[in-house]
Amino acid sequence: MTNEKLFSEFPPISTQQWEDVIKEDLKGADYKKKLVWRTIEGINVKPYYRAEDLKNLKHLNALPGESPYVRGNKTNGNEWEIRQDICVADIEDANKQALEAVERGATSLEMIFGSRPVTRDDFAKLLKGIHFGCIHFSLSTGSQTPTLFDYLIDETKNRGYDASQMNGCIHFDPLGILITSGNYLVSEKEDFIQVKDLIEKAKQQLPLYRVLGVSGYLFRESGSTITQELAFSLAMANEYLSKLVDLGLSIDDVAPQVHFIFSTGSNYFFEIAKIRAFRMLWDTVVKAYNPKEVTASKAYIHCTTQKWNMTVYDPYVNMLRATTESMSAVLGGADSLSVRPFDAPFHKASGFSNRVARNTQIILKEEVYLDRIADPAAGSYYIESLTDSIAAEAWKLFQKVESEGGYSKSFIKGTIQADINTIATKRLNDIATRRETILGTNQYPNFTEQMLSQIDPEVINDKQVIDSTTIATPLKRHRGAEAFEAIRLKTEQSGKNHRVFMLTIGNLAMRLARSQFSSNFFAVAGFEVIDNNGFKTIDDGIKTALTTKADIVVLCSSDDEYANLAPEALEKLAGKAILVVAGAPASQPELEGKGIKNFINIKSNILETLKFYQKELKIE
Numbered sequence: 001m002t003n004e005k006l007f008s009e010f011p012p013i014s015t016q017q018w019e020d021v022i023k024e025d026l027k028g029a030d031y032k033k034k035l036v037w038r039t040i041e042g043i044n045v046k047p048y049y050r051a052e053d054l055k056n057l058k059h060l061n062a063l064p065g066e067s068p069y070v071r072g073n074k075t076n077g078n079e080w081e082i083r084q085d086i087c088v089a090d091i092e093d094a095n096k097q098a099l100e101a102v103e104r105g106a107t108s109l110e111m112i113f114g115s116r117p118v119t120r121d122d123f124a125k126l127l128k129g130i131h132f133g134c135i136h137f138s139l140s141t142g143s144q145t146p147t148l149f150d151y152l153i154d155e156t157k158n159r160g161y162d163a164s165q166m167n168g169c170i171h172f173d174p175l176g177i178l179i180t181s182g183n184y185l186v187s188e189k190e191d192f193i194q195v196k197d198l199i200e201k202a203k204q205q206l207p208l209y210r211v212l213g214v215s216g217y218l219f220r221e222s223g224s225t226i227t228q229e230l231a232f233s234l235a236m237a238n239e240y241l242s243k244l245v246d247l248g249l250s251i252d253d254v255a256p257q258v259h260f261i262f263s264t265g266s267n268y269f270f271e272i273a274k275i276r277a278f279r280m281l282w283d284t285v286v287k288a289y290n291p292k293e294v295t296a297s298k299a300y301i302h303c304t305t306q307k308w309n310m311t312v313y314d315p316y317v318n319m320l321r322a323t324t325e326s327m328s329a330v331l332g333g334a335d336s337l338s339v340r341p342f343d344a345p346f347h348k349a350s351g352f353s354n355r356v357a358r359n360t361q362i363i364l365k366e367e368v369y370l371d372r373i374a375d376p377a378a379g380s381y382y383i384e385s386l387t388d389s390i391a392a393e394a395w396k397l398f399q400k401v402e403s404e405g406g407y408s409k410s411f412i413k414g415t416i417q418a419d420i421n422t423i424a425t426k427r428l429n430d431i432a433t434r435r436e437t438i439l440g441t442n443q444y445p446n447f448t449e450q451m452l453s454q455i456d457p458e459v460i461n462d463k464q465v466i467d468s469t470t471i472a473t474p475l476k477r478h479r480g481a482e483a484f485e486a487i488r489l490k491t492e493q494s495g496k497n498h499r500v501f502m503l504t505i506g507n508l509a510m511r512l513a514r515s516q517f518s519s520n521f522f523a524v525a526g527f528e529v530i531d532n533n534g535f536k537t538i539d540d541g542i543k544t545a546l547t548t549k550a551d552i553v554v555l556c557s558s559d560d561e562y563a564n565l566a567p568e569a570l571e572k573l574a575g576k577a578i579l580v581v582a583g584a585p586a587s588q589p590e591l592e593g594k595g596i597k598n599f600i601n602i603k604s605n606i607l608e609t610l611k612f613y614q615k616e617l618k619i620e
Contacts, residue, residue: 015050015052018048022035022047032044035047039270040225040423040426040427041225041226041227041270041390041393042227042393043227043386043389043390043393045386049381049382049385050381051381053381053384053385054381054384054385057384057385057387057388059280059387059388060384063075064374064375064378065374067283067287067294067297068279068280068283068284068297069279069280069282069283069297069298069299070276070277070279070280070387071276071333071374071375071378072276072279072333072374072375073279073298073299073300073333073335074333074374075374076374077371077372077373077374078330078333078370078371078372078373078374078375078376079371080329080330080334080335080336080337080371081107081108081136081335081336081337082105082106082107082108082336082337082358082361082362082365083106083107083108083109083110083136083138083302083336083337083338084097084098084101084106084108084109084110084338084354084357084358085110085112085140085304085338086098086101086109086110086111086112087112087114087348088111088112088113088114088116088118088126089114089116091122091125091126092125094111094126095125095126095127095128095129095130097354098111098126098130099129099130100351100354101354101358102130102131102135104355104358105358105359105361105362106135106358107135107136108135108136108137108138108168108336109130109132109135109136109137109138110138110139110140110169110171110338111126111138111139111140112140113139113140113141113142113144113148114142115142115143117144118144118147118148118151120151120154123148123151123152123155124155127155132155132161132168133156133159133161133162133165133166136167136168136169136336137152137166137167137168138168138169138170138171139152139168139169139170139171140171140213141170141171141172142172142177142185143185145170145172145194145198146194146197146198149170149198149201149202149211152206153201153205153206156205156206163205163206163207164207164208165208166206166208166209167208167209168206168208168209168210169209169210169211169213169259169300169302170198170202170209170210170211170212170213171213171215171259171261172194172195172198172211172212172213173212173213173214173215174188174191174192174194174195175214175236175239175240175407175408175411176213176214176215176218176236177191178408178411178472179215179218179219179411179474179475180218180474180475180477181470181474182470182471182472182473182474183469183470183471183472184471188408192243192244192247193247195211195212195240195244196244196247196248196249198211198212199211199212199244199249199253199254199257200249200253202257203253209257210256210257210258210259210300211257212240212254212257212258212259213258213259213260213261214233214236214237214240214258214259214260214261215261216229216230216232216233216236216260216261216262216263217229217261217262217263217304218475218477219232219233219420219475220262220263220265220306220308221263221306221307221308221475221477221478222420222421222424222475222476222477222478223308223420223421223423223424223425223427223428223478223480224420224423224424225423226265226267226270226271226274226390226394227390227393227394227397228397228419228420228423229262229263229274230274230277230278230281230390230391230394230398231394231395231396231397231398231400231401232397232401232407232416233260233262233278234278234281234282234285234394234398235398235401235402235406235407235410236407237258237260237282237285238285238398238402238406238407239406239407239408240254240258241254241255241258241285241286241289242406245289250291250292251286251289251290251291251296252291252292252293252296255286255289255291255296255297256293256295256296256298258299258300259300259301259302260278260282260299260300260301260302261302261303261304262274262275262278262301262302262303262304262334263303263304263305263306263307263308264303264304264305264306264325264326264328264329264334265306265308265309265325266306266309266321266324266325268324268327268328269328269382269383269386270386270390271325271328271329271332272328272331272332272377272383272386273332273377273383273386273387273389273390274332274390275301275303275328275329275332275333275334276332276333276375276377276383276387277386277387277388277390277391277394278299278301278391278394279298279299279301279333280387280391281391281394281395281398282297282299283297283298283299284395285297300335301333301334301335302334302335302336302337302338303329303332303334303336303337303338304337304338304339304340305321305322305325305326305329305338305339305340306321306325306340307340307344307345307477307479308478308479308480309321309325309438309479309480310340310342310344310345310479310481311345311438311440311441311479311481311485312345312346312451312455312460312481312485312489313440313441313445313446313449313451313481313485313488314439314440314441314445314446314449315342315343315345315346315451316342317439317440318340318342318343318344318345319342319356319360322339322340322342322357322360323360326339326360326361326364327364327370330361330364330370330371331370331376331377332377333375337361339357339358339360339361340357341353341354341356341357342356342357344459345459345460345479346451346454346455346456346459346460347454347455347456347459348456348459401415401416411472412471412472414472414473417472417473417475420475421476424476427480428480428483431480431481431483431484431607432483432605432606432607432608433603433604433605433606433607434602434606436480438480438481438484441481441484441485441524442481442484442524442606442607443520443524444520445488445520445523445524447519447523447528447529450492451488451489451492452489452492452493455489483607484524484607487524487525487526487607487610487611487614488524488525488526489526490614490619490620491525491526491527491614491619492526494619494620497528498527498528498551498552498617498619499527499528499529499530499548499549499550499551499552500518500519500522500527500528500529500530500550500551500552500553500554501530501532501544501545501548501550501552501553501554501577502515502518502519502529502530502531502532502554502556503532503535503538503541503542503545503553503554503555503556503569504531504532504533504534504535504541504556504557505534505535505536505537505538505541505555505556505557505561505565506557506558506561506565507557507558507561508534510556510557510558510559511534511556511557511558514556514557514582514583515531515532515554515556515582517582517602518554518556518580518582518600519531521600521604521606521609521610522552522554522610522613524606524610525610525613525614527551527552530548530550532544538565538568538569538572539572541553541569542569542572542573545573545577546573546576546577550577551577551578551617552577552578552580552613552617553569553573553577553578553579553580554580554581554582554600555569555579555580555581555582556582559583559585559586559587562581562583562585562587562591563585563587563590563591566579566581566591566594566596567591567594567596570594570595570596578598578613578616579596579598580598580599580600581596581598581599581600582599582600582601583599583600583601584599584601584603
């Protein structure tokens with residue numbers, strides 16, 4: 001039998017050969033401007049990657065389950081916990097939701113408690129029928145943490161569960177509370193003592209529980225970049241390590257008690273790389289404290305699909321967003337995952353939306369088999385390079401925070417908020433100008449959709465309560481779509497049909513392209529759009545527009561034809577509707593001189609433009 005090299009007819013191509021062909025195809029155009037993507041994180045993404053890009057990446061030498069844990073904590077498969085988050089407002093309802101979740105596939109529950117005091121009897125009723133010793137069971141508790149942790153320990157004993165095998169998390173995060181409220185629960189000193197006491201109690205009573213959460217997702221909900229989320233989370237965690245070690249705990253006591261909560265967004269490959277990168281960063285930080293146990297530097301990472309991306313309008317698209325975000329989390333090696341119900345931005349989750357959220361993960365396990373292979377992203381030239389780049393950029397920012405005295409000092413000073421707000425402002429401007437698309441909201445809306453009647457005011461107006469005694473400015477958590485949703489809701493609330501008429505005339509290709517653009521533009525605000533196949537004369541178009549009682553008439557034609565058509569349209573409208581010209585013709589200065597003031601084009605700030613037309617139509 002002759003050994004033959006597969007594909008020998010295809011000789012190897014060097015990078016230089018590829019580059020030569022690319023430069024020839026570019027015909028003198030700037031390579032970096034045309035083909036290199038500069039991300040908001042400050043990372044340059046090349047148009048292609050090759051094996052040589054991996055030559056100097058040290059993390060590739062480790063196997064799954066080995067330091068620096070880039071390839072995950074698991075050596076066999078890619079199992080993760082399917083978590084359902086349950087807000088405990090009504091005890092009986094929360095218990096019902098929990099039972100249904102476990103019966104239908106959830107392997108983890110997180111009970112989220114607000115400020116309402118919970119009695120021992122309440123807690124027992126909440127857990128009625130739930131075999132929490134058999135699942136990953138977590139509590140998000142805030143100021144009630146010591147009390148509820150005691151309740152959990154007592155219930156464990158009452159049920160006869162083996163406390164040494166109980167698994168879950170207590171999401172207690174004083175520095176996270178500083179992010180959202182601008183203050184500590186009691187004081188910095190008292191809060192850290194409370195964390196120390198919890199760690200000592202957990203070690204004795206529930207040794208597998210992690211009681212210290214690091215809420216990195218709060219940065220993403222405020223508009224941060226991926227690298228900011230990682231860097232500031234790392235700085236928070238390092239402050240916990242430093243201060244708790246100073247209080248007498250060992251690094252081997254503290255590090256295994258930490259768990260991280262990250263938000264997974266729509267930048268698919270970056271989000272996969274992010275989780276892998278953070279494991280490397282955490283391994284580096286923990287090792288600096290010289291732990292005795294090599295496994296102390298493993299990062300436990302819980303992910304939740306991103307709130308920033310979610311929308312009120314066209315809400316079923318949220319299911320699609322959650323699917324890709326879930327895949328990123330899983331492929332990156334998340335230890336557990338929560339999928340936000342698609343209707344979460346505008347009312348309390350229904351049984352249907354909770355079921356869809358759960359089933360998103362179940363499909364990834366049972367039908368896509370993403371739990372079968374450890375580190376499925378391994379070896380990808382692109383993802384491995386991204387992992388290294390994201391880690392490097394996050395580490396630089398982490399070092400900057402440390403040089404300023406650490407996380408708390410930097411946050412109280414306002415440096416962290418300023419960095420995030422700069423990015424959030426840029427992102428919101430990109431959304432306003434449609435450089436960044438939010439499907440169904442600032443681009444490609446559902447023209448006839450009405451959402452006002454489906455909105456729960458308590459949910460959509462859920463604002464942060466800020467105490468007057470704050471020691472720091474809290475981060476503003478919001479969604480990218482909120483400003484556009486406010487415009488469309490205002491249109492709905494007006495109770496009137498505000499009509500926008502497309503006066504299509506002249507050059508066929510241009511009038512069709514511009515009418516489609518303009519229809520989409522005005523539908524974003526919830527205006528009723530009346531499109532047309534075309535008119536032979538301006539007179540015919542204006543007469544038809546006035547018959548429909550249009551508030552706005554958009555002239556859609558070619559640049560050359562506007563010079564004559566636009567002044568005629570303005571004259572024949574005679575102020576009975578607002579005339580808008582679609583495009584940015586060279587004749588615009590001359591047209592403005594003739595009284596035509598309104599133009600829309602791809603460079604328009606659609607948010608501010610629609611606000612202007614609402615004001616013109618007296619939509620308050």
